[in-house]
Amino acid sequence: MASQTPRPALSRAADADLHPVSGRPLPAPVPGGVKEGKGKSTSLKPGKGATSADALTGPPKDKYVDLGARVPKSVRKRLRAEAKAQGVAADDLLSRILDAYLP
Amino acid sequence: MSAVAVLSLKGGVGKSTTVLGLAGAAWARGIRALVIDLDPQANATVALDPPPFAFTVGDVLADGRPGIAREAIVRTGWGPQVDLLPSEEAVAHRNRPEGADSATRLRVSLAGAVDGYDIVLIDCPPSLDELTRNGLAAADSALVVTEPGFFALQGATRALRAVEAARTSVNLRLQPAGVLVNRVRGNLSEHRYRIEELRGVYGDLVLNPVIPERSAVQQAQGAGVPVQAWRSPGAAEVSDAFDDILDRLLT
Numbered sequence: 001m002a003s004q005t006p007r008p009a010l011s012r013a014a015d016a017d018l019h020p021v022s023g024r025p026l027p028a029p030v031p032g033g034v035k036e037g038k039g040k041s042t043s044l045k046p047g048k049g050a051t052s053a054d055a056l057t058g059p060p061k062d063k064y065v066d067l068g069a070r071v072p073k074s075v076r077k078r079l080r081a082e083a084k085a086q087g088v089a090a091d092d093l094l095s096r097i098l099d100a101y102l103p
Numbered sequence: 104m105s106a107v108a109v110l111s112l113k114g115g116v117g118k119s120t121t122v123l124g125l126a127g128a129a130w131a132r133g134i135r136a137l138v139i140d141l142d143p144q145a146n147a148t149v150a151l152d153p154p155p156f157a158f159t160v161g162d163v164l165a166d167g168r169p170g171i172a173r174e175a176i177v178r179t180g181w182g183p184q185v186d187l188l189p190s191e192e193a194v195a196h197r198n199r200p201e202g203a204d205s206a207t208r209l210r211v212s213l214a215g216a217v218d219g220y221d222i223v224l225i226d227c228p229p230s231l232d233e234l235t236r237n238g239l240a241a242a243d244s245a246l247v248v249t250e251p252g253f254f255a256l257q258g259a260t261r262a263l264r265a266v267e268a269a270r271t272s273v274n275l276r277l278q279p280a281g282v283l284v285n286r287v288r289g290n291l292s293e294h295r296y297r298i299e300e301l302r303g304v305y306g307d308l309v310l311n312p313v314i315p316e317r318s319a320v321q322q323a324q325g326a327g328v329p330v331q332a333w334r335s336p337g338a339a340e341v342s343d344a345f346d347d348i349l350d351r352l353l354t
């Protein structure tokens with residue numbers, strides 16, 4: 001059936017790469033292999049040495065630096081609300097989301 | 104098209120096996136099936152051996168737009184007859200209510216996306232939380248799976264009560280498709296007794312045939328193929344039983 005509106009594009013849920021219990025990035029790709037989504041892998045790089053134990057211990061400690069990025073106000077609002085709901089700093093949550101998403 | 108939610112509030116009784124057995128029966132017949140894996144354990148996803156996928160049912164539920172499920176449906180290793188809306192561990196994030204439309208997101212996301220299938224089989228997790236509620240809201244009927252043990256009657260009663268609760272809240276057209284007894288060893292008098300006990304209370308709602316316990320079920324699942332493709336007498340028995348159950352679901 002022809003549609004008048006453009007075909008909608010699905011995106012990964014904001015928490016799709018976070019473990020449902022620990023809230024930390026999932027260490028392993030889903031069954032079925034490494035995902036191919038818009039040319040990007042959403043799983044952790046094997047080169048990072050991620051193992052299943054990382055789900056409990058978290059990623060290795062890293063120095064925090066400023067990221068001068070502008071984002072829509074509504075996104076910042078949702079980020080702050082989610083960080084508050086999870087009881088973590090917005091910096092930490094954003095770091096986790098970016099770390100899980102980026103190749 | 105008929106959409107069937109397969110549930111039991113108890114774990115490990117054979118929900119995923121039933122979904123796979125029915126998808127395999129559709130495969131053997133040459134009709135089209137879509138499996139929706141709502142369980143973060145992703146057992147059905149693994150057994151269907153899909154190629155790498157970009158999105159899961161969790162992304163679909165988080166998005167919730169009409170028809171968006173289309174974007175996440177993938178082919179499977181079983182061939183063009185059986186497609187999959189896959190799951191993964193993180194789908195567990197969607198197992199709690201999120202907003203007023205929370206329980207009906209799957210139904211909305213499927214609108215117009217599943218017309219090409221003869222049957223849609225929804226594998227629910229072993230709990231009655233938001234993922235199962237979404238399964239019940241998106242289905243035309245609900246198939247309750249149980250094993251023929253001491254807790255069978257209690258388990259089936261609770262599951263059927265959940266179906267009725269869903270019918271009076273999120274899905275007025277939902278019908279019970281029946282109670283399917285799985286892992287039956289016909290030579291065990293205890294199993295025969297429990298099946299009679301269920302029939303005494305639920306009559307025709309207890310489906311005939313029952314599904315026998317056969318090692319071919321696990322062998323086929325491990326190999327990522329339909330039990331209907333497995334060559335052994337046990338596989339043939341299980342295949343026949345699922346074929347009869349599929350008939351009942353399609354009429």
Ligand SMILES: Nc1ncnc2c1ncn2[C@@H]1O[C@H](COP(=O)(O)OP(=O)(O)OP(=O)(O)O)[C@@H](O)[C@H]1O
Nearest residue numbers: 114115116117118119120229286315316317320321
């Ligand atoms: N009829 C059968 N014959 C032999 N083995 C079976 C049969 N049915 C189920 N099994 C095995 O029992 C185990 C549990 O079955 P299954 O995973 O289908 O249950 P489930 O209800 O989906 O579990 P969960 O609640 O964890 O999702 C699996 O290893 C499966 O292969």
Ligand SMILES: [Mg+2]
Nearest residue numbers: 118119142146
């Ligand atoms: Mg299961």
